[in-house]
Amino acid sequence: MVAAAIIMTPFAAGMALLAIIFSLWGLLTARFMMPNMVVELPSKFKVGPASDFPIGTVSEKYKASRGVWLVHSTAYNGENIVYALASVCTHLGCTPNWLEGEQKFKCPCHGSGFYISGINFEGPAPRPLERVGLRVAEDGMLEVDKSVKFQEELGQWADGKSFVALG
Ligand code: FES
Known part of the structure; x- marks a missing residue:
């Protein structure tokens, strides 16, 4: 009996190793069969009433999660409007920062600067931020x-879908 157990032990070990190998192979095959899924957030989302965005302010509440600033300003043509700016630098796509003290968006990559309106005024960015x-x-x-973008240099900021007029 003892001799049989000693003889069986390497056999059992080999079977166990085979079982592990086949299990791993099965898992990898199953993973390969699964589609690669990317969960995309819906392009439309609500951010609250306009009263949540006082005039002269840039809200960064949705910058990290949705890639937009909500701005209430009269800086563009004197119009009292709220607009959503994409937080993507129009030079090479880095994410600028809003500098409250300097009242400008500043890109950390190559130094482009944008007024609160989104208009570019310094650095290599060739055009304004997009709404x-x-x-x-x-x-x-x-x-x-x-899902929709508006470029100032193409005259698209005049489109009523790129802002909400207040007062
Ligand atoms: S990516 Fe913003 S300045 Fe170059």
């Missing part, structure tokens, strides 16, 4: 729509 869609939804909340 994304913004409207007042049926429930009175501001709704951002990142």
Whole structure:
């Protein structure tokens, strides 16, 4: 009996090793069969009422999670408007920072600067930041729509879907 156990032990060990190898192979095959899924956030999302965005302010609440600033300003053509700026530098795509003390967006990569309006004024960025869609939804909340972009240099900031007029 003891001799049989000693003889069986290497056999059992070999079987166990084979079982582990086949299990791993099965797991890898199963993973290969699964689709690679990227969970995309919806392009439209509500950010609250316009009153949440006082005039002269840049809200960074949605910068990290959704890549936009909400701005309420009269800096562009003197219009009292709220707009959503994409937080993507128009030079090579880095993420600028809003510098409250200097009242400008500043890109850390190559130094481009943008006024609160989004207009570029220093550094290599060749054009203003882009706006994304913004409207007042049926429930009175501001709704951002990142599926649409508006470029100032193409005259698209005149499009009423790129801002919400206040007062
Ligand atoms: S990517 Fe912003 S200045 Fe170059």
